[in-house]
Amino acid sequence: MDQDPILANLNEAQHEAVVAPLSGQYQILAGPGTGKTKTLTSRVAYLMNTVPAKDILVMTFTNAAAREMRSRIKQLIPNNNEVSKLNVGTFHGECFKYLVRYGSRIGLSGKITIADPTDQAAIMKEIVNSAETTVKLEEFGYSSKLGKCYSNPTTKMNINLDPKHCIKKISEFKSHGYTEVQDFAKVCPNEFNSPIGMYIYRKYQDELEENGLVDFDDIIIKTRDLLKQCPDIVSNIQAVLVDEFQDSSTVQLELTVLFAKATGNITIVGDPDQSIYAFRNAQPENMRLLQKMFPNSKVIYLEENYRSTQPILDIAVGLIRRDRNRIGGDRLLKSQDSQNTTKKSLPVLAQFKSEKDEAAYVATQIKYLRDCSGTLFKYQDMAILARTGYASKKCELELAFNGIPYRVLGGFKFWDRAEVKLVVDYFRVVNSDNDRVAISSTINAPKRGFGPVTLTKLLTRVDDKTSIFTQLKQYAYDEEFREEHGLKIRKDALEGLDNYIKLIEGCRDILKEADALGPATCIRNILDHILEKTNLVKILAANDANNEEKRLENIELIRSQIDLVYQNDEMNDDGGAAEEDLNPLQTLLLSLSLGGDGEDSAYSNDRVTISTMHSAKGLEWPIVFSINTIDDHVARGGDKGEEEERRLLFVSLTRAKLLLYVSFATTLVKFGNEEEASMTRLLTGLEHHFKTCDKGKGTTNISWDMFVSYANFLRRPVPDRKQIQFASSATTVPSKSASFSGFTLASSVIERPQNKKRKPHIPSAPISRSLSIPTNNRTSLLNTSKQTRATGFRTPLMPSKPTPTLNSPNTLPHSHPIPPKRKTLGTRRGPINQKLPFT
Ligand SMILES: Nc1ncnc2c1ncn2[C@@H]1O[C@H](COP(=O)(O)OP(=O)(O)OP(=O)(O)O)[C@@H](O)[C@H]1O
Structure with a gap:
């Protein structure tokens, strides 16, 4: 084994990628859990032997991922103080620093502020509701209106003026790197490529500019323009490394190349099978395009999976093989579970009559695994993943009722x-x-x-x-x-x-x-x-x-x-790209604006994670519950088609290291009516890879041997046998589960008495709350139309309260229009309705 700690434990392919020469272009392509991030961070540490840290730029897409990379590099070279000089961050974060420092060269002021989604929505709402827009609609011949859609009978053109839709369209346009209205024809030919669409776009851009704001797309575009005009500002950069490259947009591909302008030394890491951000305009084919730009690029494939057991990988591979748009051909995923003992532990497929039963089952399993495993499993080892934040609501309530602490990823954040x-x-x-x-x-x-x-x-x-x-x-x-x-x-x-x-x-x-x-x-x-x-x-x-x-x-x-x-x-700090140019307040605001990962560090401790499938990207847990895995939610097609949904489920299932539970209910309650539901069609034909858990059939107990093999697999100490409560002797179980017996519990949960009143448990940790602003207290930015604003708090645990009235003392006299829900990507849906007690 290699003695150099940077190279120790790398497999052959990883080693090849890490020690590859500085010059040239490298693409590391691999499936989940194969050590892509490990390889990239090891390469950074390795390059630091010859390249000054301040001349290395490492970018990814979320703050959590950027923090993870920096911490992994630090762990590899703990005594190297140079690590703090590396430029490691998100695309947006790194670009913003360049804009603050050099933006004046393209006419920007140094005091730019980032318009977050709330600001964008507020601005757009004002524009579409303004008297000026009404006049323009008439002027351009849009004489009929259905909902938010306006039609021009002469040109047969329609435009949807829902503010969210407008922002989405403009973002799509800008993510291709376009800024000139004539380019609308290339991206939105039938809607925004019209006088009214162009007017809305220009108005929106003017509003941002007047307010000294840039939105997330502008950060990227303006940096692209800056680097094109002033390549000297990145003449020091000797190596550009990008993780999760399948998530890059067209303009981010351009930026990667521009940042590496001086040397052309680029290393990218990615997995086209994990491309799940089409709705944010990610272009997985960027990997191929980069290869086209640099025909001598070397591609290195990683195939050994260090995260999951083989049964989990078999399901994941079976699933992704059916992706009709798969880029890069079939790839294997071999588990490095050397003991193979975990083979006995097949993933569980569980079907329930209702979502309530499903939620109760999940809560019970969590409690059992935590309470009966001695010190082996903690709450923080478990995650509940659902397609949308709303779909996990019942589970969230059930955890709360059972006193199980949890955090919601992608939910409303402390800030x-x-x-x-x-x-x-x-x-x-x-x-x-x-x-x-x-x-x-x-x-x-x-x-x-x-x-x-x-x-x-x-x-x-x-x-x-x-x-x-x-x-x-x-x-x-x-x-x-x-x-x-x-x-x-x-x-x-x-x-x-x-x-x-x-x-x-x-x-x-x-x-x-x-x-x-x-x-x-x-x-x-x-x-x-x-x-x-x-x-x-x-x-x-x-x-x-x-x-x-x-x-x-x-x-x-x-x-x-x-x-x-x-x-x-x-x-x-210490000399990264431009931190020294930010005053402490700007540093704070930058960190808040770009901190859209949903991780709520204010309250992190031993908690179960509840997350959307999107927010779970790049993370891993020993135990994963994929809930609400029904056709209606997972595989519903969406804008970007079933294949994107398949990749999303693939990402979600491959977050599990050891135990995977996939569940669904056969009835859903929608607007008070019961509707039938069925397992997502994406898993049809893969059922034989699972152990089924329908009314207790096929479920198993956890034996001592299994506990030992779990501990070994996770490289954790084997728990003291005396601390293990085998299922039959378990005592710490949720109130409803008198007949609890380990995994066979499903049946007792399914048939539990309904409508049994339980007292809600209120966890001691602070619970997020929301704000709603009385509409009569708001004044418009562009005109006098009344708007609403709410900042993002959810009420996870409380029974619903009566909606406060406008005269309630709990009102905040905000004075400007901000949209009704403050959301970050992947945040909880549903009504948010709390108020601050201003009088
Ligand atoms: N050579 C190795 N030896 C031991 N463990 C490894 C090795 N390579 C990676 N791992 C471990 O495997 C897990 C997954 O690695 P990593 O997060 O780098 O994978 P990834 O390919 O980036 O995953 P994903 O794309 O699913 O987010 C980590 O816990 C990592 O420490």
Whole structure:
């Protein structure tokens, strides 16, 4: 075995990829669990023997994946301080740093802010609802309307003006790298390639620009333009390495090549079978295109799977072989389970009468595996994966009822909670004079005496040159200006405006002291200033007494979260591409804007993970429950067809290392009606690979020998036999399962008495909550239409509460339109309806 720790434990193919010469292009293609990320990170560590860390750029697609890569590199070379100088991050994160540092070369200001999906939706909603758009529709001959679709009888053109749809179309257009309206013909020939489509696009881009915002697609496009114009800024880069390359879009392929302009040294890693982001415009054929661009690229295949048992892989391979659009031909997946003992442990296919029974089964199994396995399995070893966040709702409730702690990946995050988001919006105003979205959110929260008419006036630009914050100052301190622009404002509102401006300027004064204070202290001081001047803590304390929402606790948690952000930042600091150009507030905002992985680090500990299949990408757990695996959810085709769904199920099943449970219910309740359901057709013909669990048939107990082989497979200590509670003697079981007997429990769960009332268990950890804003308190950005805003909190555990009324004391007088649900990719669907207690 190789003595070099970087090369130790690599198999032959992995070794070949890691030690390949610096110069040239390499594609490492392989299936799940074959060590692609391990190989890439080992190659980075290996290259650092000859290349300065600051000249290596490593990119991936999620923050979680980027953090994982950095930590794996650190583990490989623990004593090498150079690791902190590596440029490791997401495409968006790395590009944004270049834009901050060099954006002025293409006319951008250094104070750009990222428009997150909430901001995008708010802006688009305003555009499509504006009087100006109505006029344009008439002008362009769109005379009939059905729902959100408008038709032009003369040209027979239709356009769907649903804001989400518009954003999706524009994103699709930009992900190809296009910015000129004439290119709409190439991407959306029948809809946006029309005068009205072009008008909507231009308006949207103008709005972003006016607000000093860039959306996620702009970050990539503008960096592409920057690198094209100024290749000198990446002349130091000697190696570009990209993980999960099958997820790259057209423009990200272009960027990869541009970043490597100086040397052409590119290593990419990918698996076309795991391409599940077509809806985000990923182009798995980019791997082939890259090969075309560099015909001498060397392709290295990895086939040994180090994650899963062979029975799990057999199902996964059986599934993916049927992909009609499969790129790169058939590939094997051989388990490295040397003992083969896990062969006995076939994945379970379980069928239930209802989703409720299915959920109860999953909760019971989880509890059993955790409580009866001694120290072998923890809650954090288990994951429940579903096609959508909504599909796991029943399981989530069941876990809660049974006191099983859990976290929701891709769910609403700590920073999305109403009270936390408000603080972040204040940070944004401190950062930028021009962030009208954030100004609108904070200016009347808490109430400062503005009515809707005054707010509209305050927030409507008087000209293109004056920033919105400067304009507020003019309204506050220049009577002539007020008269000139027709603002009649009451004395108390004028005082409110003065307080608001002073609050923000006070924060800016603190920011100027950043160098002396250090980043974390500086931001904590800004936070304290905001809390003091808004009275937020007092308001929350007065209203938190009897509620379980723990908003006050969340405010306190912001402090520890700030420390966490700066700790990470310190790790990443020391001369990366451009961190030194960001002030501490920008560092924080960047980290929040790009932190869309759904991982809620504020509350992480020993918990079961509930995740969408998409959010589970790149992760692994010893035990996976694939729930709701019915035709209606998995294989429903979607925009991008059944093959994409097949790949998604493939990704999902291959997250399991040791035990895999696939389940479904044969009836669903939809809008109060029962509907029949069946197992996803994607698994038809593969049933023989499973152990079935229908009313107890075919289920097994876990013997001592099995526990031992599980421990060996997971390379964990074998638990003390005395701690093991074999199924028949299990005592710690959920309330309903008196006849519990290990895996045979399914039948008792299926036939349990229905409607038995149970007291909900309320876990001690903070639970996310949502905010809804009374529509009568909002003022439009572009016109006076009323909009709604909610930031992302779900109510996972509580029985449903009556919807608060508009007069409820739990209302937050937000003043600008932000869309009704704050969502990050893969977040929970369904109503979110909580309010902050501003009075
Ligand atoms: N040569 C090896 N020896 C032992 N374990 C390995 C080896 N290569 C990879 N592994 C382990 O296998 C698991 C999967 O590796 P990794 O996450 O790098 O795979 P991947 O190909 O990136 O997976 P996916 O595409 O499914 O996310 C990890 O736990 C890793 O440590």
